[in-house]
Amino acid sequence: MSEFLDSSPYDERLEKIEIEGLLEAVFKRYGYDFRNYAYPSLRRRIWHRALIEQLETVSMLQNLVLHDREAFERLLADLVIPVTEMFRDPGLFKALRERVMPILKQSSFVRVWHAGCATGEEAYSMAILLDQIQMLNKSRIYATDISEASLQRARQGIISQDRMTLYAHNYELSGGSEPFASFYETNHGQAMLNPRYLERIVFAEHNLVTDRSFNEFQIIFCRNVMIYFDTALRERVHGLLYDSLSPGGFLVLGNKESVAFTSFAGRYETWNDEYRIYRKLR
Numbered sequence: 309m310s311e312f313l314d315s316s317p318y319d320e321r322l323e324k325i326e327i328e329g330l331l332e333a334v335f336k337r338y339g340y341d342f343r344n345y346a347y348p349s350l351r352r353r354i355w356h357r358a359l360i361e362q363l364e365t366v367s368m369l370q371n372l373v374l375h376d377r378e379a380f381e382r383l384l385a386d387l388v389i390p391v392t393e394m395f396r397d398p399g400l401f402k403a404l405r406e407r408v409m410p411i412l413k414q415s416s417f418v419r420v421w422h423a424g425c426a427t428g429e430e431a432y433s434m435a436i437l438l439d440q441i442q443m444l445n446k447s448r449i450y451a452t453d454i455s456e457a458s459l460q461r462a463r464q465g466i467i468s469q470d471r472m473t474l475y476a477h478n479y480e481l482s483g484g485s486e487p488f489a490s491f492y493e494t495n496h497g498q499a500m501l502n503p504r505y506l507e508r509i510v511f512a513e514h515n516l517v518t519d520r521s522f523n524e525f526q527i528i529f530c531r532n533v534m535i536y537f538d539t540a541l542r543e544r545v546h547g548l549l550y551d552s553l554s555p556g557g558f559l560v561l562g563n564k565e566s567v568a569f570t571s572f573a574g575r576y577e578t579w580n581d582e583y584r585i586y587r588k589l590r
């Protein structure tokens with residue numbers, strides 16, 4: 309791979325033409341629009357797939373995915389990065405408990421959107437927080453992603469055994485007091501999120517690039533998704549998120565993300581700078 313990525317005789321301009329061609333072809337053939345994703349990461353992932361498929365050029369990969377849906381699914385799996393965990397960034401969940409949940413508790417009903425939810429662990433965590441303020445039955449959590457494979461996994465509510473210690477530790481650091489073991493049931497050696505959490509979550513396919521807003525929410529999480537987008541696409545998605553938030557609603561971003569440098573900066577109050585919580589001005 310490094311042969312192509314580093315000191316390659318492969319012409320960079322030619323490579324760019326081919327990558328653009330591949331993205332155009334994927335969009336036209338399958339409707340997935342990666343044309344405005346950040347180029348360096350996209351390029352790395354495309355080459356990763358091309359080399360596994362034992363192809364020498366991106367055009368060859370284009371040819372393959374155009375004619376073979378399964379090859380496209382393999383490329384798609386490389387382009388989406390479903391990394392997540394329960395109570396990821398525990399400090400954020402602590403800040404939510406202390407500074408956001410008391411406000412949500414005043415609502416008669418809370419709609420939550422996890423945009424780019426991957427395999428669902430962030431939505432599971434939010435269901436637990438809502439339960440702890442007796443709001444679970446007065447809320448609906450929408451958890452969306454472009455990856456149907458990730459959503460299928462999310463709907464199962466399986467908590468990986470090998471990540472259990474990490475999740476329990478994150479939960480404790482987030483200020484949780486009940487034992488982590490009370491959130492799941494063990495079935496045939498597998499830990500399953502308690503169904504009462506799962507039944508409040510709707511998992512659905514939604515593409516932030518091509519789909520529209522579908523409701524109004526009191527809180528939206530869109531963490532570690534827009535880091536893969538270029539500036540223009542980020543701006544567009546911020547518009548979608550802003551339009552989907554109710555006045556006074558909260559936007560939660562990843563720890564390397566911000567509303568600063570978008571045209572929406574002045575329309576939010578920074579609620580917690582460290583953990584990237586913003587509140588839409590009324």
Ligand SMILES: C[S@@+](CC[C@H](N)C(=O)[O-])C[C@H]1O[C@@H](n2cnc3c(N)ncnc32)[C@H](O)[C@@H]1O
Nearest residue numbers: 388389390392424426453454515516517531532
């Ligand atoms: C790194 S994960 C972040 C998961 C979770 N938000 C977190 O921070 O733990 C990024 C997710 O964004 C999803 N994604 C990428 N592009 C997307 C798009 N255009 N629309 C919706 N989801 C997208 C990927 O499929 C992946 O599951």
